[in-house]
Structures are given as C-alpha cells and as structure tokens.
Amino acid sequence: MTAGILAGLAAGALWGLVFVAPRMVPGYAPVDFAAGRFVAYGAIAAAMMLLGLRTRRRPTLRQAGAALGFSVLGFTGYYLLLVLAIRDAGTEVPTLIIGTIPIWVMLLGKPGHLRWGALAPGLLLTLAGLGLMMSAPHGVAGEGLPPHYARGLLLAAASLVCWTVFAIGNAAWLKRHPEVNATDWANWLGVATGLGAVVLWLAAGSGLKTLEVQADGSLFAILSIATGFGSSWLATILWNLASQRLSASLCGQLIVSETLFALLYSFAWDGRWPTWAQWLACGLFTLGILASIKAHR
Known part of the structure; x- marks a missing residue:
C-alpha cells in the first residue's frame, strides 16, 4: 500500500507540470x-516496446482497442480540453475544477466494504x-476576467x-x-496516444510553416519532450502501479497532489506567493489526503 501511495503522489507531481507548461x-x-x-509520449513508448520486443508482452487486438479508447479519455481528449480551458480562463481556476476529480472518483469508486463515514473526513477536507x-482572489489585482472565461470553465x-x-x-x-x-500498459497507451496526437494535429493543428516562424521553437520542443517523458510516460507507469495496488477511491484522493503541485508551479511561474487563504486551502488538501489514507488502512 505504501508503494502505491508514493507512486500516486509522484504521478501527481509530474502531472502538475502540464498546467503551467502551455503558459511558457x-x-x-x-x-x-x-x-x-503526446507525439513525444508515443515515440518514447514505441522505443521502449522495440527495446523489449523479445521479452515484453505484446497486446492482443482487444487490448490494443482498449488502449486506444483509454488514450482518448485520459490523454489526447482530456489534455486538449484542458489546454483550451487554460487558454480561455487562465491556470488556477481550471486547475481547481480538475482538482474536484478526487471527489468524483471517491464517490464513484468507493469499495463496497468501506463505510461512507470513514471517507467523510477526507472528502469534507478536500471540499x-x-x-x-x-473564493480566494486569482490573478493580478486590477485585471478583469479573460474574455472567454465562461467557455474556459465549460471546457475544464x-x-x-x-x-x-x-x-x-x-x-x-x-x-x-x-x-x-504497469510498464507494458503505459507503453500501449503511449503508442495509441501518439497515433491519436498525429491525427489531432493533422486535423486541427497549425501548419509547418506557421510552426517554423515561431521564435521559441527550441523551448516548445524541450517542453514537448519533457512533458511527454515525465508527465506522460513515467507518470502513467507510476499511476498504473498505484491503480493496481490501491482502491479507486484512494487513488482518487491522491489526485489532489496534482492540484497542489500545479498551484505550486503556477505561483512559481508568476513569481508571487499564495495568499493566506490559498495556503490554508493547500493545508486542507494535504490533510484530506492523509485522512483518506488513514481511512483506507
């Protein structure tokens, strides 16, 4: 159980990076x-599969289909919607909306033997x-809401x-x-995600000429590789380990760590300290994780 908890927390720390990376x-x-x-994720996963071609398990047609479906839900579809939400509503509020995922997963994934009373402290602390x-102020004082703020909330x-x-x-x-x-499943998801990302870019991405004239192309490539490796391939392995060892409700609570790290990275990028209310909220998130771990033990 301890290994699963540590894996889930580490995955959250890596996922938190994707909330601030688009702003760079x-x-x-x-x-x-x-x-x-996700093309970077797919390339890394394909390389890992080739390196272990003789020793690693290969997916059946049914398993490949499952990987393709999950790749849309958990990667290309989810992240495209999130990036669009961040564009329209900024970083912090979409981060907080995504931060309610633990509550929904706890409610929908509670083990049958676990009493609601045991989950209540962690759930209430997170809420x-x-x-x-x-309720805390967001952004810089004097700034109004972005012009497409409501659309950003819907996308989030x-x-x-x-x-x-x-x-x-x-x-x-x-x-x-x-x-x-966990590693095989992460690789299968990665290849499916990479293929989906190519289709996504061909259908709705910018043309090569448009990309070539961007001044920060090197940074874009570095961020793509870094998030493809760390926030996708490695984080998926860690999350798969947590999912195999822990109940869905406890895994859901561990997703709060993604919110905590995303807020930390956002504040660091903006060069400002959280308000007292934001500090207190982070403390409540942390206590919620601890209470949920205690309940599942």
Missing part, C-alpha cells in the same frame, strides 16, 4: 502543444480546501468528465487484467 510558450496553439506532448481556494468541466471516466475505468481494467504490468 503562449505563441503556440493548444492543439499544437497537446500534439507535441473545504476547494471552496476556500475558489468537460476535461474533468473525461479524466474521471478514465481514472475509474483504467483502474478497473488493470484489476481485471493482472497479467498486464
């Missing part, structure tokens, strides 16, 4: 950034933290639905297929 290359369209990250963070909600379905379905699939290990 504002000249690129959301589709381009999503495609760049209190989200409420406090949402859609990305929440995608990843909630992915989290519950992915955990259930892994438990039904114990013969598939």
